[in-house]
Amino acid sequence: MCTCENINEDHPGVKKVLGVVGSPRKQGNTHAMVLSVMEGAKASGAEAEIVFLGDLNIRECNGCHACWKTGQCIQNDDMRKLYDKIIQSDAIVFGTPVYWYGPTALIKAFLDRFVYFNCLENRSKIKNKSVALVIPFEEDDPKTAELIITLFERSFNYLDMHLTGTVIAPGLLHKGQVLKNSVIMQSTLELGKKLILDIS
Numbered sequence: 001m002c003t004c005e006n007i008n009e010d011h012p013g014v015k016k017v018l019g020v021v022g023s024p025r026k027q028g029n030t031h032a033m034v035l036s037v038m039e040g041a042k043a044s045g046a047e048a049e050i051v052f053l054g055d056l057n058i059r060e061c062n063g064c065h066a067c068w069k070t071g072q073c074i075q076n077d078d079m080r081k082l083y084d085k086i087i088q089s090d091a092i093v094f095g096t097p098v099y100w101y102g103p104t105a106l107i108k109a110f111l112d113r114f115v116y117f118n119c120l121e122n123r124s125k126i127k128n129k130s131v132a133l134v135i136p137f138e139e140d141d142p143k144t145a146e147l148i149i150t151l152f153e154r155s156f157n158y159l160d161m162h163l164t165g166t167v168i169a170p171g172l173l174h175k176g177q178v179l180k181n182s183v184i185m186q187s188t189l190e191l192g193k194k195l196i197l198d199i200s
C-alpha cells in the first residue's frame with residue numbers, strides 16, 4: 001500500500017488521478033485499461049497513482065453509519081488510507097471486468113464504502129470529482145456490461161460525481177489480450193485526456 005502523501009500540496013496546480021483496479025488479475029485487461037487511461041491523463045499533465053484492490057483488505061460496509069457522525073469509518077482496514085487518496089484526488093478511474101454480468105466483489109466492496117460520502121459533512125469531499133469507467137469482458141455482446149454501467153452511472157450521479165466516460169471492451173478472455181486491440185487502447189488513452197479537461 002502506498003503512502004498517503006498529498007501530491008497536490010507538493011506540486012500545486014497538478015491534477016491528481018487515482019486509478020483503481022478492481023480485477024484480482026494483475027497484468028490483466030482491467031489493469032491495462034486503467035493504466036492506459038492514466039497514461040492519457042499524464043499526457044495532459046496530471047500525476048497518477050494506481051491501486052490494486054486485490055492487494056488490499058477492504059471489508060464490506062456494515063451499514064453502521066458511524067462515519068456520518070465521526071467522519072471516520074469504524075472498520076480499521078486499508079480503506080482508511082484509500083479514503084485519503086480518494087479525497088486528495090481530482091479524478092478517479094474505476095476498472096472492473098464483468099463477473100457474472102456484474103462487477104467484481106472487490107470493486108463492489110470498495111464502492112459500498114462510499115456510503116462514507118453520503119452525508120452532508122462528507123459529501124463535499126467527493127462532490128464534482130471526475131470519474132472514468134473501464135470494463136473488459138469475454139462475450140461479444142456489448143449488453144454484457146449494461147448492469148455494471150447502470151450501477152456505476154446511478155451511483156456516481158447520486159454522489160454528485162461527474163462521469164467523463166466509459167470504455168467497454170468485449171471479446172476479451174485472456175490476460176492482457178486488450179493490449180492487442182489498438183481501437184480500445186486508443187479509446188482509453190483519449191478518455192484519460194478528457195478526464196483531465198473535465199476536472200472542474
Ligand SMILES: Cc1cc2nc3c(=O)[nH]c(=O)nc-3n(C[C@H](O)[C@H](O)[C@H](O)COP(=O)(O)O)c2cc1C
Nearest residue numbers: 023025028029030097098099100101137138139173
Ligand atoms: C468469476 C468470473 C466471472 C466472469 N463472468 C463473465 C460474464 O458474465 N460475462 C463475460 O463476458 N465474461 C465473464 N468473465 C470473463 C472476464 O470478464 C474476462 O476474462 C475479462 O477480460 C477479465 O479481465 P481481467 O483480465 O482484468 O481480469 C468472467 C470471469 C470470471 C473469472
